[in-house]
Amino acid sequence: MIGRESRPALVLLVLLIAVMAALDPARLAPRGWGTQLGLAAPLLCTAAAVMPAMLGGGGGIDVSIGPLIGFVNAVLVGVLVAKLGIAAPAVLVPAALLLGAALGAVNGLLATVVRVQPIIATLGTYLVLSGLTLTILPAPVGGAPDWLRALAGGRALLPLAALVLGWAALRRTPFHGHLMATGSDARAAYSAGVPVAAVRFLSYVLGGAIAGLAALMMTALIGSADPNIGPTLTLVAISAAALGGVGLAGGQGGLLAALLGGADIFLLQSVLTGFNVSPFVLQIAYGLILVASVSLNAALRRSGRA
Amino acid sequence: MTRRILAAFAMAAGLHLLGTLLIDGYSAPFAVRALLVLASLLAVASFGQTLVVLLGGIDLSVPFLIGFGNVVAAQLYGQGMPFALVCAIVAVLAAGLGALNGLLSAGLAVHPLILTLGSGTAVEGAVLLWTKGFPAGSAPQFVADFVSIGGSVGGLPVPLLVPATAVLALLLMLLLARSPFGQRLYALGANPAAAPYALIRPVAMAMATYTISALFAAGAGVLLLGFTGSAYADVGQPYLFQSIAAVVIGGTALTGGEGGIAGTVAGALVLTEANTLLIGLGLPPASVEAALGAVILLLVSLYGRTPPLRASI
Secondary structure, X not given: OOOHHHHHHHHHHHHHHHHXXXXXXXXXXXXXXXXXXXXXXXXXXXHHHHHHHHHOXXXXXXXXXXXXXXXXXXXXXXXXXXXXXXXXXXXXXXXXXXXXXXXXXXXXXXXXXXXXXXXXXXXXXXXXXXXXXXXXXXXXXXOOOHHHHHHHOHHXXXXXXXXXXXXXXXXXXXXXXXXXXXXXXXXXHHXXXXXXXXXXXXXXXXXXXXXXXXXXXXXXXXOEEOOOOOHHHHHHHHHHHHHHOOOOOOOOOOHHHHHHHHHHHHHHXXXXXXXXXXXXXXXXXXXXXXXXXXHHHHHHHHHHHO | OXXXXXXXXXXXXXXXXXXXXXXXXXXXXXXXXXXXXXXXXXXXXXXXXXXXXXXXXXXXXXXXXXXXXXXXXHHHHHOOOOHXXXXXXXXXXXXHXXXXXXXXXXXXXXXXXXXXXXXXXXXXXXXXXXXXXXXXXXXXXXXXXXXXXXXXXXXXXXXXHHHHHHHHHHHHHHHHHHOHHHHHHHHHHHOOOOHHHXXXXXXXXXXXXXXXXXXXXXXXXHHHHHHHOOOOOOOOHHHHHHHHHHHHHOXXXXXXXXXXXXXXXXXXXXXXXXXXXXXHOOOOHHHHHHXXXXXXXXXXXXXXXXXXXXXXX
């Protein structure tokens, strides 16, 4: 299930858990697992959301994922709950997933049909979405419904389990094979009859839908709508996915790799804040670990080939 | 290729005409001078990015190195260090990071997007840690004069920055067209697998190119210090998007080996015109951001499209 590209991330995870166990064993007590899971869930889902477009290769990346999550968060709480008074899970959950998928589809259209290079296309939608979010919601508002807030603790396991099961089901479909083939060698896949453009388009839609889930988990955690939360998520999400072994060249990694990278970043944050270090040190650590892990990955790949 | 550059210049002229028709005083001397200064700053920040993109890479450490140059220059000069020494220190440190970016991306075949994002993030963290988040200091007066919108040089009613940027662009065009470095850059970008057979050393080329990019970014940071008057680590953030957009709008392909500096000058003009026009229309900042994103998407989908996959088989 976990490829060799994810091994450095797995080693890092074990190290971080060991450091945590040595420093503050109380934090690892089973009693706190639920809380930790609730805190980690938005980050895990966000890392998973940037993964499908990266798997498709060809420079595929969705840097708009952060503002996309911020926009869905603003629409859910700022518009549906606060303005229209709709708070039923039967409406909000599908609304979040569909809105995410629709926005992902816009990115996918730009990248595959209009054929704008993905980083430019999604940097464009990054600006559009973060601008729109601030326009519909100039300041944070509270008022996430109670059922959603209840998902912030141990019950965060439910949506995460749904995500893992959904991905396991997807792996059994031809789409997954097509996506990995497209990412490994798009020209060969195209020559073998894989509908490369359609596959890549769907990868953005899928990433958007997962981002909708991430927006739900983020809303559950912060219990409000915050127009400034989105843009900060992109960097962390791409770092997490790359750290976990999802290769930007395509065809490498998967959901578990992205979740693993997300868990690494989450534990890194916990350990460093446990040390009471300044956020600037945390930022340096992010950058250095990202550089070290992708370099290590590349070096391992080389020695594996030689 | 030339068609795309001409199209970009025509787009800049068209936007300017539109601004003149819609907004009072859009073509007033002061407004045009401000426009040229802002476009020059963006062009300087994007020149290094252009070379990296020609190589087939991408440099996301540009905004962080702009902030680095900005804050480190202010801090050191504020502590009383001679400005020449300040510039030398900033240049050496920036060049070191650029060389590291090139070494790792080409030597280990790490994707430059992730790599430069990581190294840039670490550098910004280090700068913030050093200044404890509150950078102090400023630039010497002659740097402020060099970029001042009200400045003039000789008989021209623009600060020295504008003609200096034009000369810099010409020198870079000459470097790309006439020097072995330029030839190798295009060859490596067009076909990285074949270049070693032409005795081109990919790692040395990448190190040189990312170093140039880092130097331009840090230099833009120092210029911005003269422009805004005070240091700010996030001053480069808008340039992350705009430096890449300027390159792409100018017709340089992100796949490498195709395009050049003239296009980037046109791209910087287009972006500055679009930004000024949207602000001039009186939109609130959030709407300006959204509209700028939409305008860029529109421009790039008009003439920045990549060929379909079937064309490459």
